[in-house]
Amino acid sequence: MMYDTWREILRGFNTAQCSVLDARTFLVVLTSLLTVFYFKKKYNGRPVPSRGGWIPWLGCAIQFGKGPLQYIGKMRDELGPVFSLKVAGENLTFISDVEDFHHFFHSKSTSFQMAVQQPVQKLGCVSEELFFRAHTKLHDQVKSFLSPRNIKDLTSTLSQQLNKTMNEYTFSSDNEDLMNTVQHIMYKSILNTLWGDNNPFTTSHATYEDFIKKFKKFDGDFEYGAKLPSMLLPKWIAARSYLLNRMKITVNMLKDQSVTSKQSLTDALWEVMGSKEKNVHGFAMLLMFASLANAIPASCWTLIFVLTNKPIFERLMTEINDVLKDKTAEDFYLTDEDLQKMKYLRYCVYETLRLRCEGAIARRVINPINIKGYTIPAGHMLMISPYWIHRDPRYFDNPHVFNPDRWEHLSLDMKAFVAFGGGRYMCPGRWFGIMGMQSFVAMFLYKFKCTALSQPPKPSTKHIIGVQHPESQFLISYDRR
Numbered sequence: 062m063m064y065d066t067w068r069e070i071l072r073g074f075n076t077a078q079c080s081v082l083d084a085r086t087f088l089v090v091l092t093s094l095l096t097v098f099y100f101k102k103k104y105n106g107r108p109v110p111s112r113g114g115w116i117p118w119l120g121c122a123i124q125f126g127k128g129p130l131q132y133i134g135k136m137r138d139e140l141g142p143v144f145s146l147k148v149a150g151e152n153l154t155f156i157s158d159v160e161d162f163h164h165f166f167h168s169k170s171t172s173f174q175m176a177v178q179q180p181v182q183k184l185g186c187v188s189e190e191l192f193f194r195a196h197t198k199l200h201d202q203v204k205s206f207l208s209p210r211n212i213k214d215l216t217s218t219l220s221q222q223l224n225k226t227m228n229e230y231t232f233s234s235d236n237e238d239l240m241n242t243v244q245h246i247m248y249k250s251i252l253n254t255l256w257g258d259n260n261p262f263t264t265s266h267a268t269y270e271d272f273i274k275k276f277k278k279f280d281g282d283f284e285y286g287a288k289l290p291s292m293l294l295p296k297w298i299a300a301r302s303y304l305l306n307r308m309k310i311t312v313n314m315l316k317d318q319s320v321t322s323k324q325s326l327t328d329a330l331w332e333v334m335g336s337k338e339k340n341v342h343g344f345a346m347l348l349m350f351a352s353l354a355n356a357i358p359a360s361c362w363t364l365i366f367v368l369t370n371k372p373i374f375e376r377l378m379t380e381i382n383d384v385l386k387d388k389t390a391e392d393f394y395l396t397d398e399d400l401q402k403m404k405y406l407r408y409c410v411y412e413t414l415r416l417r418c419e420g421a422i423a424r425r426v427i428n429p430i431n432i433k434g435y436t437i438p439a440g441h442m443l444m445i446s447p448y449w450i451h452r453d454p455r456y457f458d459n460p461h462v463f464n465p466d467r468w469e470h471l472s473l474d475m476k477a478f479v480a481f482g483g484g485r486y487m488c489p490g491r492w493f494g495i496m497g498m499q500s501f502v503a504m505f506l507y508k509f510k511c512t513a514l515s516q517p518p519k520p521s522t523k524h525i526i527g528v529q530h531p532e533s534q535f536l537i538s539y540d541r542r
């Protein structure tokens with residue numbers, strides 16, 4: 062019937078016209094069919110294996126909250142390489158195979174900014190409008206300020222600050238908690254390096270002690286602060302206000318000084334936002350937080366790994382003594398060349414960042430994506446767990462062993478090493494972070510003879526954002542060399 066109608070219509074055309082029309086019609090139908098098939102395949106994949114709970118909004122928040130890192134590992138074993146967890150109204154979809162990571166880091170269907178905007182608003186009081194206006198430019202500015210080219214200058218500045226802080230540091234007892242010591246020395250040295258010697262966080266002993274107390278509170282409840290209503294966290298809100306106010310003073314102080322962009326991070330902020338912008342300090346405070354939050358626990362872990370493994374300790378000390386032996390006590394600082402010479406130190410730092418790294422990083426899915434035949438709907442958070450990827454024996458042999466020598470054959474560029482995230486918004490402070498860890502560990506071991514008095518602590522698995530802190534104290538006795 063249909064065929065007859067077509068014949069009638071086509072009868073009026075000559076043969077040549079008919080064959081052109083046939084070919085066109087055929088092409089249109091074929092393209093339509095292929096398009097339908099493609100989108101059906103792309104968006105109508107199987108639903109992702111998931112774990113929720115019997116209370117719809119809450120999902121598996123209670124089990125997750127008890128120990129998120131262990132729970133993620135357990136669910137990956139039970140549900141496979143792509144799985145979703147419904148946690149307090151949010152669908153967290155984890156991917157665990159490196160071959161799928163391009164969806165996370167490079168797809169136009171996932172967004173870093175959409176994943177972090179709301180937390181940034183709650184943590185730093187940065188409005189949505191300011192965030193979307195300034196974030197990318199700011200990221201690029203910070204990346205260029207902390208680029209490998211500038212790190213050379215920052216190496217000598219930071220190591221001079223470390224030297225000063227280590228010389229002034231007084232141990233409160235014969236057996237001190239290592240993390241506490243590392244925090245006291247590194248916070249100050251990094252703050253002075255990035256925000257200038259006169260920053261109001263470190264001006265006097267009392268203000269610095271106050272800063273440490275507030276920073277620890279802000280850091281400790283960071284994940285709750287990003288999610289929960291303010292009224293549930295009055296002490297955390299007080300710590301945030303303190304840090305924001307101090308940062309406002311810092312930023313205004315630096316605005317009045319004519320510093321070049323090599324000297325101050327605030328110049329990077331001004332260049333992006335202009336000096337009329339009132340809310341620079343919100344971004345600045347979060348930047349300050351990012352510069353301290355991961356590098357300090359990671360440095361502490363390098364020391365813990367090294368001090369509890371005699372052959373590694375002895376090999377590292379030989380290298381450090383060899384490079385630093387000719388430095389004079391008065392003018393003791395490190396250069397980029399010094400750090401280049403300490404290859405084993407570099408491997409110890411990389412190996413620490415493999416084993417102690419972010420529990421999870423996130424991107425918001427903005428258009429449905431298909432991964433391994435599963436459809437991940439828009440609105441989900443796509444997640445990667447660096448902590449678990451770095452423990453996957455497919456990517457790292459004997460993954461639970463601290464083995465710096467493995468870096469002889471590996472590189473930071475390998476796809477399975479995601480301690481600094483990846484893609485357009487990869488950590489802009491990574492070179493500074495690595496340099497800070499190397500400088501601190503070398504100088505600390507050179508200046509202090511340390512004896513471990515406790516067993517190595519376990520990493521705390523309570524949080525998924527940021528490098529894990531030690532679960533318990535690691536006591537050390539120190540002698541100045």
Ligand code: HEM
Nearest residue numbers: 200351352355356422480481482483486487488489490494
């Ligand atoms: C050595 C320890 C460090 C580790 C393990 C680390 C890790 C990370 C990770 C995983 C991200 C998220 C990237 C992504 O989702 O793809 C990130 C973001 C960031 N990091 Fe780091 N980081 C470290 C040190 C630093 C330092 C020293 C600074 C600054 C001086 C810094 C500044 C930042 C900033 C500003 C962001 C957010 C980027 C944006 O919003 O565009 N980090 N970091």
